[in-house]
Amino acid sequence: MLENFFTPCPRGLETMLANELNTLGAQEVRTTDGGVHFTGPFLLSYRINLHSRIASRVLWRVAVAHYRNEQDIFDTAYALPWNDWFGTTHTIRVNMTAIKCPLKSLDFATLKIKDAVCDKFRALTGERPNVDTHTPDVRIHAFLESSRMTLYVDTSGDALFKRGVRQYTNVAPLRENLAAGILLLTGWQPGVPLLDPMCGSGTFLIEAALMSLNIAPGISRSFAFEKLKDFDASAWSDMRRQAQAAQKPVGALPIFGSDLYGDELKAAHLNLENAGLLEAVSLNQANVLEISAPADYGVLVANLPYGERMGDLEELQELYPKLGDVLKKKFGGWNAYLFTSDLRMPKFIRLSVSRRTLLFNGAIECRLFEYKMVAGSNRT
Numbered sequence: 001m002l003e004n005f006f007t008p009c010p011r012g013l014e015t016m017l018a019n020e021l022n023t024l025g026a027q028e029v030r031t032t033d034g035g036v037h038f039t040g041p042f043l044l045s046y047r048i049n050l051h052s053r054i055a056s057r058v059l060w061r062v063a064v065a066h067y068r069n070e071q072d073i074f075d076t077a078y079a080l081p082w083n084d085w086f087g088t089t090h091t092i093r094v095n096m097t098a099i100k101c102p103l104k105s106l107d108f109a110t111l112k113i114k115d116a117v118c119d120k121f122r123a124l125t126g127e128r129p130n131v132d133t134h135t136p137d138v139r140i141h142a143f144l145e146s147s148r149m150t151l152y153v154d155t156s157g158d159a160l161f162k163r164g165v166r167q168y169t170n171v172a173p174l175r176e177n178l179a180a181g182i183l184l185l186t187g188w189q190p191g192v193p194l195l196d197p198m199c200g201s202g203t204f205l206i207e208a209a210l211m212s213l214n215i216a217p218g219i220s221r222s223f224a225f226e227k228l229k230d231f232d233a234s235a236w237s238d239m240r241r242q243a244q245a246a247q248k249p250v251g252a253l254p255i256f257g258s259d260l261y262g263d264e265l266k267a268a269h270l271n272l273e274n275a276g277l278l279e280a281v282s283l284n285q286a287n288v289l290e291i292s293a294p295a296d297y298g299v300l301v302a303n304l305p306y307g308e309r310m311g312d313l314e315e316l317q318e319l320y321p322k323l324g325d326v327l328k329k330k331f332g333g334w335n336a337y338l339f340t341s342d343l344r345m346p347k348f349i350r351l352s353v354s355r356r357t358l359l360f361n362g363a364i365e366c367r368l369f370e371y372k373m374v375a376g377s378n379r380t
Contacts, residue, residue, distance in 0.1 A: 002027065003042050004061040006152065008035035009054050012359035013181040017054040024048055043235055045155045045225060050218040050243060053180035053207070055160050059141055059152035067149045070103065070112045073142075076149060077116035083124050085153060085228055091132035092117060098144040106144075113142055113151070137227045157224035164221030165206065165275035174303050174339075176217070178361060179203040182368055183211065185357055186299050186337045191254070193298030197288040199257035202268030202281075204301055208255050209277045216243040220275075250279050256294045258286040289322050297333040304340040313342075320348035327351065327373055336371040343367060 005026075009017045014031040021029050024047055026038035035056075045058045052058075062085075065076040086092075094117075096110040103109050117140065118128035129138075139154035161177040183204065188194055190212035196204040210217055219240065225231060259265045265285050272278040282294070288302075305316070327336050328351070338345065341364050346353050355370040 001041065002039045003045075004037070004039055005045060005048075006035055006037050006059045006061060007048065007052070007055040007057065008059070009056050010175065010178040010181060010360055012357065013054050013178070013185075016181050016184050017052070020052060020054055021048065024051055042230070043232065046223075046232075046236055046239055049156055049160065049223045049225065050216050050239060052160060052177075053211070053217050054177050054184075056177060057154055057156040057159060060155050061150060061152050063149075063151040065149055066147050067144075068147070070109055073109055073144075073149055074112040074116045077113045077151060078120050080120070080151070082117050082120050085230070086129075086138050087229065088121055088125055088127040088129050090129055090137035090227060091135075092129050092138045092140060093131060093133050093136035094140045094142060096142045096144070100146040101144040102146060103144070109144065110142070113140065138224065153228075155223065155225040155228075157222065160218065162221065163206075163210075163217050163275075165271065173201060174203045174361065176203055176207060178359070179303075180207045180211070180217070182301065182337065182339060182359070183207055185368060186301060186335065186370075188299040188301070193254040193256070193295035195256045195258075195294055195298060195300045196302055197258050197286070197291055197300065198302045198305060199259050199268050199283075200264050200303065202257060202271045202283075204303070205255055205257045205268065205281045206271060206275055206277060209253060209272075209275075209280045212253050212255065213248045213250060213277075213280065215247050219243055219247075250276060252282075253280045254295060254298070255281045256284070257281060258284045258288070258291060260285070260287050289319075289326055291326070291330070293331050293334060298335075300327070300331060300334050300336040302336075302338055304338055304342065304345065316342060317344070317348055320345055321350055324349035324351045327371060331373045334373045336373060338369045338371070339366060340369070341366045345369070 011034050014036060018029050018031050018036050021036055021038050025044055026040050028039045030037045048058050063076055063080055067073050094110050094113045096106050098106055121128045141152040141154055143150045161175040163176055194208050199205055257268055262285060265283060269283060272281055346369060351371045353369050354372050357368040359366050359368055
């Protein structure tokens with residue numbers, strides 16, 4: 001039996017996610033702003049939770065209906081067989097998002113869905129599940145449009161960018177699924193030298209190492225689908241066993257990270273160690289303006305510092321042309337990818353942009369700028 005699913009992702013990565021879902025066996029894949037719709041058997045949600053590097057969640061669609069008011073929302077939610085999916089010992093939380101919703105209060109609409117779920121349980125069992133807004137067992141997602149509502153059960157639990165390995169973060173951390181998407185956008189392939197000269201807590205480095213060693217991003221964590229009544233423990237165990245068997249042994253990789261700040265580098269070291277990947281990555285404390293290329297060719301990727309990490313905008317304005325000089329003089333034969341929310345950067349770095357990709361880091365509009373540093377063209 002085919003089920004309907006929706007996977008949200010960082011905006012700008014919808015096409016990359018659709019390609020990934022196709023490789024994982026999804027059917028009827030269709031992109032929309034902020035995510036991808038698809039169909040497949042319920043066990044497919046297990047595989048995508050385990051293997052997707054780009055999805056933020058895997059949401060199982062359980063209802064689509066028209067509504068005019070809060071009572072319609074209550075009636076639709078009440079009609080669903082919640083007791084078939086989880087029990088009163090599980091805690092719940094209802095999340096609401098809306099576009100062009102005519103209702104006066106989304107909080108009240110959220111409350112109506114919670115009431116419907118609890119009332120349905122009380123009618124069937126005499127008991128009701130408790131609400132836990134911090135660490136619920138089951139998350140129910142509602143999406144309201146102008147006259148249509150969609151209800152989902154979250155099969156993921158914690159967002160999928162929480163791989164279960166990164167514990168130490170810096171001031172402006174990059175979410176893991178956005179970092180993985182950026183690496184895929186660069187065209188980087190395992191085995192090609194990769195350098196992040198502003199590595200912070202090491203997100204690009206960890207994602208690159210996971211890809212290189214064919215480690216499933218969800219192998220170290222648990223998921224909400226494990227708490228549902230129809231959870232197939234045997235199928236899940238087989239899936240995890242196959243993923244572990246496909247992993248490559250950890251060894252030194254051509255993945256290099258550096259940062260000016262010792263605290264940042266310490267965080268990267270601890271995160272790599274926690275992920276069991278410390279042996280795979282070379283770390284070095286260095287100023288990005290004083291580094292040299294670690295190989296004759298490769299991919300340089302950097303999440304350029306935000307104002308709060310480097311000081312005021314004038315300081316960044318001084319950094320950009322110096323960074324451009326370093327890339328010209330020392331990185332011939334490399335492709336550089338600079339991710340930033342500062343759209344003034346290309347003007348000051350004084351390099352020819354070969355491609356720019358619109359992406360969002362949460363709600364922040366950003367760009368990924370590509371610079372192809374042709375070997376030998378900048379020699380004096």
